[in-house]
């Protein structure tokens with residue numbers, strides 16, 4: 001069976017614009033993301049891991065074949081933690097898609113998949129020329 005299009009298939013620009021992962025997050029030295037996708041009430045887990053060489057797209061797609069537009073927006077979560085210089089985050093997100101017809105016109109029910117994810121980031125050392133200069137005091 002052909003799978004319905006997922007969030008990443010419907011969302012073209014990468015991280016809000018056309019950019020490579022390196023361009024979007026130049027401050028990241030090392031990245032490790034583990035995602036466990038589960039279906040509510042079932043024990044069929046689907047584990048995926050990503051690193052800087054194999055980063056996710058703006059969205060991590062849902063694996064439910066009948067889910068339309070499914071997945072969750074890891075790109076936005078990443079932008080947020082990079083902005084806060086957070087090094088670790090463990091959280092979960094529900095699939096944003098729904099089970100429906102291939103073009104998304106018919107909606108049967110919300111997708112029951114959810115994602116537990118753990119993100120670890122190591123930031124690049126700030127180069128000496130970029131560190132803030134101590135402002136000279138008057139004393």
Ligand SMILES: [Zn+2]
Pocket residue numbers: 062063064067068070071095096097098111112113
């Ligand atoms: Zn889904």
